[in-house]
Amino acid sequence: ELKVEQNPLFLSMQEGKNYTIYCNYSTTSDRLYWYRQDPGKSLESLFVLLSNGAVKQEGRLMASLDTKARLSTLHITAAVHDLSATYFCAVQETSGSRLTFGEGTQLTVNP
Amino acid sequence: AAGVIQSPRHLIKEKRETATLKCYPIPRHDTVYWYQQGPGQDPQFLISFYEKMQSDKGSIPDRFSAQQFSDYHSELNMSSLELGDSALYFCASSLVSSGYQETQYFGPGTRLLVL
Numbered sequence: 702e703l704k705v706e707q708n709p710l711f712l713s714m715q716e717g718k719n720y721t722i723y724c725n726y727s728t729t730s731d732r733l734y735w736y737r738q739d740p741g742k743s744l745e746s747l748f749v750l751l752s753n754g755a756v757k758q759e760g761r762l763m764a765s766l767d768t769k770a771r772l773s774t775l776h777i778t779a780a781v782h783d784l785s786a787t788y789f790c791a792v793q794e795t796s797g798s799r800l801t802f803g804e805g806t807q808l809t810v811n812p
Numbered sequence: 813a814a815g816v817i818q819s820p821r822h823l824i825k826e827k828r829e830t831a832t833l834k835c836y837p838i839p840r841h842d843t844v845y846w847y848q849q850g851p852g853q854d855p856q857f858l859i860s861f862y863e864k865m866q867s868d869k870g871s872i873p874d875r876f877s878a879q880q881f882s883d884y885h886s887e888l889n890m891s892s893l894e895l896g897d898s899a900l901y902f903c904a905s906s907l908v909s910s911g912y913q914e915t916q917y918f919g920p921g922t923r924l925l926v927l
Contacts, residue, residue: 734915743902744855744918789854797843797908799868800916802854 703728705792707803715811717779722806724773724790732793733773734800735764737786744789748775780810814838816905816919824925825893833888833922837905843867844886845904845916846878855902861886862908893926900924 704727714720724733731752736744748757750766750773757764761784763776773790787807791800817836825831837844843862847855857870861880872878875893880886890897900923904916 732914736918741900741923743920744904746915746917749915793914796914797860797862797867797906799845799857799860799870800847800855800904801857805854 703730703792703794703801705790705801705803707788707790707806709806710804711807711809713809713811714777714780716781719779720777722775722777722788722790722808724775724803726771726773726790726792726801728792728794729768729771730792730794731766731768732796733766734791734793735773735775736789736791738789738805739786747788777808780808782810782812784808785810816903816917818901818903818919818922820922821920822923822925824927826927827893827895829893829926831890831893831924833890833901833903833924835886835888835903835905835919837884837886837903838917841884841905841907841917843906843908843914844880844884845906846872846886846888847902847904847918849900849902849921851899858888890924895926898924898926 733750735747748764753768787805791802845860846858849855858872860868864880878888900921903919
């Protein structure tokens, strides 16, 4: 059974600081997704990582994938309050298959 | 751009009642997924359809059933509702046959409350 683990589960940080969220998974897969969810809202797609060594950046967020280590990271640079949300990584084992989500990281950025 | 549409957005039911949730995928997407998200939890996969055929089945209770119709919309039917069925139900769609990027785009969700 595929397991996906995120850490930390809760992250409180100050504006302007940097931090990294980690996502470990238990199977060989090169399909990893990052989503953002605001309270009570839908899941917004942030990044799609489809190969070993993939790195993608959008604004203050950068995601990377190491399929050999079965690890993805989401790096936050110079955090701002608007980034406060829950971030999920999700792994897809094969084409067209279900997403298995991590537990989510609840990020709070304080002024 | 068109997004995934779900209806209703909110639903209140009594125990042992039935509920039907509807999902309209992004036009030309060929795969629909249903997920259940309890309070403070991550989304859990229920069932999926590819080209109107069931393609995968997850932790969906026997009391639930789903189908995808000829116009690609999907319905999740829930019977004998229990308190524990209270959750946010998401539908997602993707284009699998593109052979490359298959981002699953999520709808706004249906919030079901069972009293």
